[in-house]
Amino acid sequence: MNRFRAFVKKEFYHIFRDKRTMLILFGMPIMQILLFGFVITTEIKNIKIAIWDKSKDEVTQRITNKILGSSFFKLVKTIENEAEIEQAFKKGEIKEVLIFESNFSKKFNSNKSADIQIITDASDPNVANLIVNYTTAILYSFTAFENANIKMPMQIITESTMLYNAELKSVFMFVPGTMAMILMLVSAMITSIAITREKELGTMEILLVSPLKVSQIIIGKVAPYVLLSLINVLTIIFLAVTVFEMPIVGSFMLLFAVSTLFIFMALSLGILISTVTSDQQTAMMISLIALMLPTILLSGFIFPIENMPEILQWITKIIPPKYFISAIKDIMLKGSDFQHIWKDVTVLAGMTVFLLLVSIKKFKIRLE
Amino acid sequence: MVKIENLSKSYENGQIHALKNINLNIERGELFGLIGPDGAGKTSLFRILTSLLIPDSGNALILNYNTIKDYKEIRKITGYMPGRFSLYQDLSVEENLEFFASVFGTTIKENYYLIEDIYKQIEPFKKRLAGKLSGGMKQKLALSCALIHKPEILILDEPTTGVDAVSRKEFWEMLLKLKKQNITILVSTPYMDEAILCDRIALIKNGEILTVETPQNIINQFDKKIYNVKSQSMYKLMKDLRGFEHTHSTFLFGQFVHFIPNKIDFNTEYLEKYLLDNNHSDIFIKEIMPSIEDCFMELDQAKSD
Known part of the structure; x- marks a missing residue:
């Protein structure tokens, strides 16, 4: 011993x-x-985005607030024309651009359909995918909320729960x-x-x-x-x-x-x-x-x-x-x-x- | 005490023969020297004795314990100091000694009397890391560590290689003191001048033992005359001596050339005349007593002839 x-x-x-x-x-x-x-890290947090709001109305403002309200995205730039998009991506200032079409609120309220274009920087494909998924998820929840009172003829709603590591x-x-x-x-x-x-x-x-x-x-x-x-x-x-x-x-x-x-x-x-x-x-x-x-x-x-x-x-x-x-x-x-x-x-x-x-x-x- | 019978050892699948059929007996209490140049097989022999290597053939016994079968017993009774400094450099002098004492199930206090003479000299530095000691002090510490468990036999592999002349002398004085404690000491060295201090020596070269004798007997058995020779051009002197008709052998030894004539009634006038004829000046010729090294050279040459 x-x-x-x-x-x-x-x-x-x-x-x-x-x-x-x-x-x-x-x-x-x-x-x-x-x-x-x-x-x-594989989570996304504070992703820098730019927004080109061609209509600047009440609905686009609400959507923008909703997106920026999450902790995932951060607005660093507002864009006014095509050329600026390319420039911002090249400078690496942003990872995503959201473009609201003109007369957005009018189309949304009358046709129940309006277009938002999402452009992402896919030089890192995994991140780009995540960004698109997060953005569409937010947009989906927005429309679901807006349509809450309207009965859709047929609808499948998936509700997924991530067990054990819910926040991923x-x-x-x-x-x-x-x-x-x-x-x-x-x-x-x-x-x-x-x-x-x-x-x-x-x-x-x-x-x-x-x-x-x-x-x-x-x-x-x-x-x-x-x-x-x-x-x-x-x-x-x-x-x-x-x-x-x-x-x-x-x-x-x-x-x-x-x-x-x-x-x-x-x-x-x-x-x-x-x-x-x-x-x-x-x-x-x-x-x-x-x-x-x-x-x-x-x-x-x-x-x-x-x-x-x-x-x-x-x-x-x-x-x-x-x-x-x-x-x-x-x-x-x-x-x-x-x-x-x-x-x-x-x-x-x-x-x-x-x-x-x-x-x-x-x-x-x-x-x- | 130690009995070695027909011991052989080779390396690299028999390509290199380190030891060839060695026979050796060492008595209890003897200070036995193994003298030979680098690569003679000294370390191989010691490693077999300390049970670190297995011989190809033959037996080695220490106190009737077989170095292969009874290696556990062997490891209890031997104190071994490898050729390379093998203590813990990042441990202090004291910590090294304490460690080896406890490894052998003893304490510094218990056997202090054995190492006292040696350890006293390094005790002022006991808090110093072993790696920061001078060469001489390292060897003293290594010897203390090898001795701390009061071994029956001490096996020291070239303990004075790379140590300054003063420390070498001190080291040998310590060995002579230890001998009085009735510890058998087996020591190897490439330095021929240390051989004279041993009770008996074995001259070893290329894995073969040339002779086993007391140093004095080895010198007495030298049956030729030997001369120190010097002139203004040593290189030319060596060359000319080789061409001399009465030369038995000749080799450089310090600042002189050792010249051994091939007959006992040799007259130095022959040599002087021969050297003068060959344009040497400042010629110096003096008969000397042979040293162990001379005997070694002579035995080695006799063997190769």
């Missing part, structure tokens, strides 16, 4: 005395969650993904680097010649990172709840337990990487390419798995973060309990045991 304590103490000295490690351990998680939360806040999606990424980074990459560093500096040679058992070396080496990773989990959840007002519907303990399991999985991966490499550089490259890329691209973190080609969908099945993200998303947003996520948890646990066994078996008690 004394040996173990000394080992862990030594490991903490390494961590706290290396500025780079400290930065990756504590700066990175905070930075990433804030970046993903604020910068990379993308940060809710990013929190589980970022958590997976950070835990991979901290647990797998940093551990693999920490172990290979002992090899590179020759201290592993001395540790091997000591009476320490392989299991003691490994556990002593990774124990501090379990603790630090758990602190990271708490930090991320704290930021998610306080800064991004993300609700945690399910059990916090379950969320914490699943995260711990994932940490162990990542640590095993880190140990495995360290057994096949002998220098820090290689360990870092392997961690980045073999762990981080799949975590970002194939785990369903950013790109939905359902939309991937079939082969990639199969590959995602062996990506551990996929199960982690799916499990904690369910806990956080749907409030699922263990019965609903046991499949993900079982797969993760199985992977952990497998990786741990392989890495202990591969860990060399000698130099070659």
